[in-house]
Amino acid sequence: MLDFWHGAQDLPIYGFVLRAAIVYVYVFVLIKILGQRSMTTINPIDFLFGVIIGDVVGEPLADGEVPLAGPFAAAGFIGAIHLFLSYIALKMPRFRRVIEDEPIILIEKGRILHNELKKAKMTVESLLMDLRFKSAIDLTEVDYAILESNGQISVIKKSKFDSLTPSDMGQSPQSKGYPSVIIQDGHIIKANLDKFADEVWLKNTIKQHGYHRASEIFLMTLDGAGKVYISGKDRKAN
Known part of the structure; x- marks a missing residue:
């Protein structure tokens, strides 16, 4: 009666169909619990999770003698590890760099960085x-190109080549540059701050935007033109 669950040497076709339906629902629920992150990005941890889960729950679909309980328990345990690592990465910025690679700048101020290309093996x-x-066919229009941690390349064009280009109006605006993260989830990224300013400037800028301390800010970025973006933990954004 429960051959589809415990496995059998001559499992009938309907048993494989039932197994497929159960595995599909199980993996669907597992992904929902882990969150959309596993579906929208392909970071190394997500790729590893997908490969292992596919191998674990795929075996019972090919071999009717394999019980479902073991692979389901293994898949659930792997999902718990994945969720734990994702949670730790969100709470600990330093540990996050173990899970996710740093973005690599491939083009900086219109110049291709050969050493960074080699580093990215591209x-x-x-x-x-x-x-x-x-849509960045003309390299002379590219200001920055960044290889993101999910393997995608982001392109920042020179200001005069933006949509509704200032060059059409006879203007030559200052380059925006590459936005650097100054504060992330309440933590100051000192290495990035030191590139542009100091903590005195940071404190004054935070106060100008209506905040009192870095712990109140979810994300703060600063680009080469000195433009600041701040989004507070209370959903207040300026």
Whole structure:
């Protein structure tokens, strides 16, 4: 009666169908519990999770003699580890860099950084292909190109080539540059702050935006033109 669950040497077709339905629902619920992050980004931890889960729960669908209880328990345990690592990464910025790679700047101020290309193990042809996907065919228009932790390339064009370009109006605005994270989840990223200013400037800027301390801020960025973006933990954004 419960051959579809315990497994059998000659499992009938309806048993495989039932197994497929149960596995589908189980994995669907597991992904919902883990959150959308596992579906929208392909970070190393997400890729590893997907490969292992696919292998664990896929075996009972191919071999009717394998009981479902063991693979389900293993998949649940792996899901718990994945959820725990994701939670720790959210709470501990330093540990996050163990889980997720730092973004790599491939083009800076219009110049291709060859050493960074080698670090990313990317050829010039691959870079040009990704730039074409981002509608950045003309390299002279590209200010920054960044390889993000999920493997995608972000492109920041020079200000005069933005939509409704200032160059059409005879203007030459200052380059925006690459926005750097100054505060993330209440923690000051001192290495980035030291590139632009000091803690006195930071305290004054925070007060100008209506905050009293860094712990009240979820995200603060600063670009090369000195433009500040702040989003508070209380959903207040300026």
